[in-house]
Amino acid sequence: EPEVTQTPSHQVTQMxxxxxxxxxxxxxxxxxxxYRQILGQKVEFLVSFYNNEISxxxxxxxxxxxxxxxxxxxxTLKIRSTKLEDSAMYFCASREVPGGNEQFFGPGTRLTVL
Amino acid sequence: GIQVEQSPPDLILQEGANSTLRCNFSDSVNNLQWFHQNPWGQLINLFYIPSGTKQNGRLSATTVATERYSLLYISSSQTTDSGVYFCAVGNGYSTLTFGKGTMLLVSP
Structure with missing residues (x-):
């Protein structure tokens, strides 16, 4: 079954x-x-992208x-100058267009900013 | 935007027990998904269920769109069912709005 993949699974970086x-x-x-999820909080939407532009x-x-x-x-998602508060789990998702509304999520990348 | 409320926030069960998790939402939706977040933080897609009823093994879900709620049933719970269960809703091609989740602990 096709799936969304994400790399790396864990990234540690300096502020x-x-x-x-x-x-x-x-x-x-x-x-x-x-989407992103700060530890202990709910998942929050960041951005959607369609037809080569942010929608x-x-x-x-x-x-x-x-x-x-x-x-x-x-x-890809780029963070130019990471801050401590960017530490979170980042999830990528994709959806078939047209087709259904279901979003398929990747396993996530855990970003730790020191 | 759409408001999503999940209940209960926490649930502790003995292995073998059954449970019902609830998701209420504030507006009409055409996308509703249930996820299980495992101890490694991965979101496991359980159901895509904007309306009706679906079953997958010991799990089943029902969404009553006209009354703006969805229920997730877990029967004969196992310790591997532990984790956080999220409900997420959306409209059209829009983003998903997640609830705060229900944290489930199943003890042996």
Missing amino acids: GQEVILRCVPISNHLYFYW EKSEIFDDQFSVERPDGSNF
Whole structure:
């Protein structure tokens, strides 16, 4: 069964460093999402991406964040200058368009900012 | 935006017991998903159930969209069922809004 994959599974970085989180969505899916979950809290929406552009973003998704689909398979989230409060679990999701509304989630990347 | 409330916030069960988790939402939706977050933090997709009833082994779910709630049933619980259960809802092509989750602990 096809699945969303994410790399790395765990990333440790120093405050102020740039990080890139990578996702490979399901191959025939065209709508992509990033969510994050701070430890002990609920999952929150960051950004959605369709047709090579951002379709919606939350207040959390400020100028420090950017997303890109650099090729036909990868979908990346870049944090330019990490802060301590960026420490969280980051989930990528994808959805088939058209088709259903179900979103398929990857296993997540745990980001730790020291 | 849509508000999602899950109850109970915490639940402790003996192995073999049954349980019902509830998700209430504030607006009409056409996407509702239940997830189980395992101890490693991974979100495991349990059900896509914007309406109706589905069953998968010991788990089943029912969504009554007109009354804006969904129920997740766990029967004959096992210690591996422990973790946090999230309900998430959405409208159209929009994002998912998650509830705060129900933390389930199943003791042997």
